[in-house]
Amino acid sequence: MQQIVAGLALGSIYGLVALGYNFIFNAVGIVNLAQGDFVMLGGYIYGGTLTLLLGLPFLPALLLTAIAMAIFGIVSQRIVYYPLRDAHPRMVMLSTIALGIFLKNISLIAWGTYPVSVSGLFGQRGLRIAGVSILYQYIFILVCVIILLAIQQYFFKKTTLGKSMRAVAQDRLAAMLMGIDAYKMIAITFAYSSTLAAIGGVLLAPVFMVSQVLANVGLKGFAACVIGGWGDITGAVIGGLVVGLVEVFSASYISSVYKDAIVFAILIGFLIFRPQGILGRATEVSL
Amino acid sequence: MNNSKLRNTCLVGIFVLLALAEPLITSRFYKFVLALAVINVIMVTGLHVIFGLTGQIFMGMAGFWGIGSYILALATTKMGLGFWPALLLSSLGVGFMGLVLGIPTLRLKGYYLSITTIGFGEITRFILMNWSAVTGGVFGVFNIPRPNFGSFVLTNDVHFYYFSLALAALLAVIASVLEDSKYGTAFKGVRDDELAADAIGIDSTGIKVMAFMTCGLFVGIGAGLYSSLLTYISPEVFTLEESFRFVTMVLVGGIGFLPGAVIGAVVLTFLPEMLRFLQAWYLAIYGLIVLGIVIYQPGGIAGALQGFLERRRLARGEEKQYGTA
Numbered sequence: 001m002q003q004i005v006a007g008l009a010l011g012s013i014y015g016l017v018a019l020g021y022n023f024i025f026n027a028v029g030i031v032n033l034a035q036g037d038f039v040m041l042g043g044y045i046y047g048g049t050l051t052l053l054l055g056l057p058f059l060p061a062l063l064l065t066a067i068a069m070a071i072f073g074i075v076s077q078r079i080v081y082y083p084l085r086d087a088h089p090r091m092v093m094l095s096t097i098a099l100g101i102f103l104k105n106i107s108l109i110a111w112g113t114y115p116v117s118v119s120g121l122f123g124q125r126g127l128r129i130a131g132v133s134i135l136y137q138y139i140f141i142l143v144c145v146i147i148l149l150a151i152q153q154y155f156f157k158k159t160t161l162g163k164s165m166r167a168v169a170q171d172r173l174a175a176m177l178m179g180i181d182a183y184k185m186i187a188i189t190f191a192y193s194s195t196l197a198a199i200g201g202v203l204l205a206p207v208f209m210v211s212q213v214l215a216n217v218g219l220k221g222f223a224a225c226v227i228g229g230w231g232d233i234t235g236a237v238i239g240g241l242v243v244g245l246v247e248v249f250s251a252s253y254i255s256s257v258y259k260d261a262i263v264f265a266i267l268i269g270f271l272i273f274r275p276q277g278i279l280g281r282a283t284e285v286s287l
Numbered sequence: 288m289n290n291s292k293l294r295n296t297c298l299v300g301i302f303v304l305l306a307l308a309e310p311l312i313t314s315r316f317y318k319f320v321l322a323l324a325v326i327n328v329i330m331v332t333g334l335h336v337i338f339g340l341t342g343q344i345f346m347g348m349a350g351f352w353g354i355g356s357y358i359l360a361l362a363t364t365k366m367g368l369g370f371w372p373a374l375l376l377s378s379l380g381v382g383f384m385g386l387v388l389g390i391p392t393l394r395l396k397g398y399y400l401s402i403t404t405i406g407f408g409e410i411t412r413f414i415l416m417n418w419s420a421v422t423g424g425v426f427g428v429f430n431i432p433r434p435n436f437g438s439f440v441l442t443n444d445v446h447f448y449y450f451s452l453a454l455a456a457l458l459a460v461i462a463s464v465l466e467d468s469k470y471g472t473a474f475k476g477v478r479d480d481e482l483a484a485d486a487i488g489i490d491s492t493g494i495k496v497m498a499f500m501t502c503g504l505f506v507g508i509g510a511g512l513y514s515s516l517l518t519y520i521s522p523e524v525f526t527l528e529e530s531f532r533f534v535t536m537v538l539v540g541g542i543g544f545l546p547g548a549v550i551g552a553v554v555l556t557f558l559p560e561m562l563r564f565l566q567a568w569y570l571a572i573y574g575l576i577v578l579g580i581v582i583y584q585p586g587g588i589a590g591a592l593q594g595f596l597e598r599r600r601l602a603r604g605e606e607k608q609y610g611t612a
Contacts, residue, residue, distance in 0.1 A: 031398045083582045089397060090344055094538065095581040097531060102574030109567050222402055261413045264406035271399050 001132050003248045009138035010207070011244020012145040016200045017221025018228065018236035019152075020193035026169040026231055027189040028081065030092045034100035036218015038194050041103055042069050042201025043210040047118035048111040058121050062202050066195045073194025074187045081190070082183075104212050111210075120206025141203045148199065149237070165189055216260070220247070223267040229277025238278060291467050293596075297546035298463065302456045305553070309448055317560075318444060324556035325451045326512050331536045331552040332455070332462050332545065333505030338534060339543045340466060341498040342478030344397075347388070347404035348533040350411035351503055353525035355381040355510025357415060360428040360520055370434045370515065378507035385503025389496035408530050415522035427521030431514045451512050458505055462545060465501070474498055475543070528570075535577050541589025550588055 017035055024032050032038075045068055050061040080095040122136035156162040167175040168185040176182045200217065201210070208214060220243050228239025243263060251259040270277070305325065312318050330352060337345045358380045362373035388407055395403055415422050422428070433441045434450060441447045465471055476484035477491045484491050514520050536555045540547025562569045584590060 079582075080578070087585065090342070091581055091585055093344060093398065093401065094534070095578055098574050098577035098581060100574075101528070101531065102571055102578065105567065105570035105574060109571060219402075219405070226399070226402075257417050258413060261410045264410050268403050268406050271395055271403050275395070275399065 001129075002134055003252055004245070005134045005138050005142075007245035007248035008241055009141040009244070010204075010247060011224075011241035012142055012237070013200045013204055013240070014217065014220045014224045014243045015237040015240025016145060016148070016196045017217055018224035018240050019233065020196040020200075021221055021225050022231060022233065022236050023169075023189050023193050023196075025225075027165070027186050028085070030081065030089050031096075031222070032080075032190075032193065033093060033096040033218070034076070034080070034103060035193070035197055035221060036215040037100040037103040038069065038073070038197035039201040039204070039217045039221075040210070040212065040214040041072070041107060042194075042198030043205045043214050044107050044111050044116065044201075045069070045198070046202040047205040047210045048116045051118055052116065062199070065198050065202055069194045069198035070191040073191040076194070077187055077190035081186075100215070100218075104215060108212065115209035115211035115213075116205075117209045118205045122206070135207075137206050141207075144199070144203060148196075161188070165192075220244075220263060223263055223270075226267055226270050226275070227277055229279045232277065232279055235277055235279045242278070291463070293592075294463065294466075294545055297592075298459055298549070301546055301549050302452065302459070305452055306449070309445065317557075318448070320557060320560050322444065322448045322451060322516055323513075324553045325448065325455050326509050326516065327533075327536070327552040327556050328455045328549050329451070329458055329509030329512065330506045331533055331548045332458050333502040333509070334533050334537055335462060335543075335545050335548045336465070336474070336505070337498045337502045338537050339545070339548055340471060340474035340478060341495060342542070343495060343498065344401045344534065345404050345499075345502070346401045346527070346530050346534065347406075347408035347411075348506065349525040349527065349530040350404075350408035351381050351384065351506040352510045352513070352529070353411050353415055353522065354384055355507040356514040356520050356525075357422060357428070358507070359511035360431045360514045361421070363432050364428055364430055370432055374434075374508060374511040377511035378504050381507030381510065382500050382504035385499040385501070386496065388503075389499030405527060405530070408525070408527055412522060412525050415525065422522065425522065427519060428514075429519050431518045431520065433515055433518070434512075447516060451516075454508065454512070458508065459545065459549070462505070466545070470494070470497065478543070538577070538580060539587050541587030541592075542585075544587070544589030547587055547589040547592075 017039060020035050020038070021031060024030065042065055046061050046065040050056045050064055056064070076099060080099050081092060084092045084095060120137055121140065124135065126133040126135040127139065156166055164175070164180045165185050165188060167178065167180055168182045169189075172182050175185070201214065204214065204217065221240070224239035224243045225236055226239070227242050228235030228237070246266060247259050247263055250262040254262065305321075305328075308321060309318065312321060330348065333351070334345060334348055337343050355377045358377040359373045362368040362376050363370060368376065388404070416425055418424070433447060435441065441450055466474075473484070473489045473494045476487075476489050477494050481491050484494075532555055536551035537548045538551070539554060540549065540551035558573075559569060562572075565572065580587060586593070
């Protein structure tokens with residue numbers, strides 16, 4: 001039970017990161033390999049600067065982190081994507097990896113080599129039911145992610161901005177002919193993906209400590225995308241939950257040392273045997 | 288000057304310069320870095336086949352490097368093999384890994400391939416670190432022998448350096464011959480347009496698997512020399528950052544231009560050591576430099592060189608016109 005809740009909580013964060021990958025992928029057909037580093041940066045801004053340094057309470061700190069990361073997302077797409085929009089996708093891939101290396105190391109300089117520990121709203125307190133204890137933080141993560149997904153659903157289905165973003169993702173040229181400013185929508189998409197990563201970082205900060213290791217969440221999120229099927233919103237969330245559960249269960253039943261290796265092995269297995277993912281709705285994606 | 292002639296001229300020049308550099312460097316430490324640079328040249332020649340010629344972003348170089356180093360280390364220290372059979376085993380072993388890893392490329396393209404190879408590299412590192420019974424775990428392997436010719440052992444670092452340089456030159460020749468063969472054309476076809484390559488009857492999957500295998504054979508030799516140079520290896524060096532450093536070497540040199548990759552390998556081996564004084568800032572600046580190259584000079588050194596030759600030719604052409612007018 002404990003493991004299921006922990007797995008689902010971690011998994012829902014991986015799902016958020018996977019959504020971040022998917023929105024950018026749908027909009028411009030590239031994968032932002034610095035997504036994990038965005039999660040790390042979000043965690044640092046929230047934990048290292050806003051909470052520990054400025055002593056802000058949770059909600060303002062969360063909002064400020066989200067805003068900072070949204071702006072950062074727009075700036076970074078201007079640097080790593082926009083100049084390369086007509087180049088081979090492999091160049092964008094390299095530029096996002098380089099951005100990731102820069103972010104990892106600049107964060108070492110800005111926030112130091114020691115991991116930043118944040119207690120979060122609930123510390124290590126948990127709910128005791130029938131002899132098992134479940135951390136409040138895990139429940140809180142699940143609630144937050146569900147609320148976020150509901151807002152997102154409303155945004156993309158009902159608002160004009162959301163509809164325009166979907167239009168650009170579906171057919172950029174047609175959207176531009178309809179008078180939609182496609183590059184603005186792409187910038188907003190990057191901003192939104194970065195915000196998702198930031199929220200992931202904020203929610204994870206109390207669970208793990210904030211350090212460069214947090215950037216590994218990016219690879220878990222990528223695994224979630226593959227397992228759920230690329231370009232599929234529901235798939236990304238399901239994929240995230242699968243990865244979270246696999247990680248928690250393999251840590252407790254097989255080996256905590258090899259848990260990341262097991263996630264990788266499953267990822268490679270999926271890539272080889274079922275590259276379209278569990279849901280398999282996405283038609284042949286040529287990445 | 289056509290491309291392969293330019294390449295050969297540049298390669299000869301670079302290897303002569305590397306041979307002359309050894310006596311000119313006086314610091315013992317930088318002599319050691321130079322030897323490491325030549326070993327990296329060997330490994331980057333392997334990566335050149337996959338990434339430079341075939342266009343596949345292979346992010347698992349540290350995995351190949353680690354496996355090769357450990358094969359030579361374990362074969363010589365635990366199995367009692369001599370240096371030469373162990374080096375052959377290391378080359379063949381990593382070549383075989385290339386074949387095994389190449390088979391998933393039957394289905395994988397672009398990002399999928401890169402992430403799979405990241406996974407491969409990380410899993411390799413986990414295994415090297417944690418399978419203590421065989422690999423010695425975090426303590427690594429000690430007392431790895433130097434190469435020998437009969438009873439003459441290359442304990443002298445100068446001898447070792449020229450031996451490595453000769454091997455590097457030999458492998459560069461092999462890579463160049465391969466590039467000029469029909470396989471080289473097929474590699475480049477897959478890089479430039481996989482669909483078109485398939486359409487004219489190139490077996491792009493087979494070509495990619497072959498590129499992976501060739502890379503493995505080369506990297507195995509470089510990795511074996513690495514263990515032998517250090518005589519001690521431990522698993523924590525074979526990281527994802529190192530894999531990306533190899534990719535950057537090719538990128539700095541210019542994708543698809545072997546002399547560029549060789550220069551990239553030398554530069555990126557020396558740069559970290561020379562920028563030590565920047566400490567933590569070094570890697571951040573390094574990230575920025577790579578970003579700058581990708582955006583402003585995607586052709587790397589080769590692109591800059593070709594642009595220069597092109598401009599010079601144009602300038603000459605114009606002079607002639609003025610002369611006749």
